[in-house]
Amino acid sequence: MRGKPVSVVAVAFVLAAAPAFPQPVETSPLAISGARPDAQGGTLTITGTGFGSTPFVTLDLVPLIVRSATDVEIVANAPISLMPPGDYILTVSRGSDPGDHASLDVALHGGVDAGGSSPADRSATGPGRAPAGGRRAADDTDDAEGPGLAATPDAVAATVGDRIITVAEVDREWRRQDPGGFIALAREIHDTRWRFTDELVAEELIAREAEAQGLTPQELMEREIPPRVVEMPESAAQSLYADLGTATRGYSYERMKPALRAWLERVTARELARMNYLEELIAISTNAELTLDPPRIAVERTAQDAVLGPEGAPVELVVFGDFQNADYGRFATAFGRVRETYGDRIRIVFKHLPPPDRTAAIQAAQAGQCANHQNLFWPFHDALLSRPAVLNANRLRQAAVEAGLDAGQFSACLTSGETRPAIMDALDEAIRYGLHTSPGFLVNGRLAPEPPPFLPPFEYFTRLIEEALLQVSRDRR
Structure with a gap:
């Protein structure tokens, strides 16, 4: 699922040792035509051509064990029932040449169905994105008016006789006894709020620009994002590989490289292009400004500094x-x-x-x-x-x-x-x-x-x- 590459690693994929890329004898280019999940059986069946006898399969950069493989079908282990709904990048490779690997965006819906989706679909309708038809309405969700996360500092937390204990007093005691825990939670709340604030601002800017151009938001993004996509350098793939750590399950950089390149091209490069376009929109907007104040620490001055x-x-x-x-x-x-x-x-x-x-x-x-x-x-x-x-x-x-x-x-x-x-x-x-x-x-x-x-x-x-x-x-x- 789209997000940090290592997020799917929490799902326990059972892996087996795989040999280095064999010398391929296949001549037809490798191609993926579809992927069918089986939640009950815990498998993903991949169809296409040119897979060869020993294909290497990853799903969102996580290597899968291949149960069986022919030139036109692969059955791989994947705990579909444990995987959250969303889009996943499936990559199959049989070697390092350009025609020896292919990728497909696979949409998993609660372990029920899967199909291919384009990168444009991934950007426009993925988790947390605005509806393709326009900006998100304030009351789009049933729980929009649910309970707030925190009371105001002067709110009453408890009373004992005529003694009033405020939330501010509770927070002060919390900071005194567990400063690290208090700061960590404050950061988590802020970072999550910032992420959703950023999404809402982006949606509004895109919707306004689309309206001005006489387009839908999806049409605008399909027009503006591709020209801004740049090829990611080799160093980006190497950094991503290093960042995965044990999630690679011991597979070499060369073995993982097709999956790494697919992730960079389908996710990272497009997200960077989208970020750059949004920065352009913010720069020309007279009213767009993110002012959510982050939690700050009064850093101590010590002799060791x-x-x-x-x-x-x-x-x-x-x-x-x-x-x-x-x-x-x-x-x-x-x-x-x-x-x-x-x-x-x-x-x-x-x-x-x-x-x-x-x-x-x-x-x-x-x-x-x-x-x-x-x-x-x-x-x-x-x-x-x-x-x-x-x-x-x-x-x-x-x-x-x-x-x-x-x-x-x-x-x-x-x-x-x-x-x-x-x-x-x-x-x-x-x-x-x-x-x-x-x-x-x-x-x-x-x-x-x-x-x-x-x-x-x-x-x-x-x-x-x-x-x-x-x-x-x-x-x-």
Whole structure:
């Protein structure tokens, strides 16, 4: 189903080892003509041509076990009865050549029926989209007037005699006892509201533009989206593969590549094109503005912080990093360019967030604090990440020399363990913010959304910073 690629992984697909792509002897191009689910039997029957004897099948990037296969029919295991209704991308491949793979958008309706649907249909009528005939009405759903999520802060939560306990008091106590849990729930509510706000704004903008052009919303999107679709680079497929992690069930990148490319072409590229078109509509609209205020954290200033940029910068990017985390290392490479681009408008604050159960990561964080004691944290940070390697004591000392630290002072600090309490305090601080793994980013106190796998780190930070600068400008009006 459309969404995060790993969402379907929650359904337990039973897999079997599969050989590498065989050398195909088939000459006819592979083609898929249909797919028929059997909810009771837990199978998906795929019809078409050119499948060969050992096809590889994925459904929304999740590999399926193939029960049987002929050149014109495949029967694969799929827990249809457990899968939510929606559109799924089915990909069948027999090799790596262009004619050796094909994909089809399959609509599953509660495990009852399936059929092919076009990418235009997927964009126009998928879950959460407006009806094809126009904007969503305010009372489209039966439960539109259901209970609200939260009472106002001055609402009464309880009374004991003449003592009145308000919701605000309850929230204060909740924040005191479980700050991480409180923040996590506040973020979840906000992010969900933002998603639906974004959808409603998009629907309204599309409906208004369609009306102005004398088109239906679906006709407008069919006209405007295809010219804006661009081919996704190889790096996007590689990033998506890495993002899937164990969801690939051990299959190689080359084996998964046809399914990855199909996802990027049918979902990611079209969603990017749609986002770009909506940004164009917002830019020319005089009345479109998203003002839903996100929950913000009053970030603590601690002795363990390492800082780049002036105190009064309008945008503060707080980074929670782990020297052993490859993803953090990838994003850290963009810090220099961010500072060059935004100058005194950006302040970067580093806070340690190594996994508490990994001794080497904790030791690397302690080494970072030893470098911070000599006011050379950032040179040490960059030296350590410049050549990924096992972060043992020798590598830490080598990075210290490269960064220009006093080697004797650094070695004594690292050996004594004097910076360990600061690292433990940093972990506790991250938990209070609802953060548990690196990398994590707060922009002016707001938790940054997870970066799309296809978006380079600098472009990701640019979007966050430009949005924060715009918000600062609005707040100053």
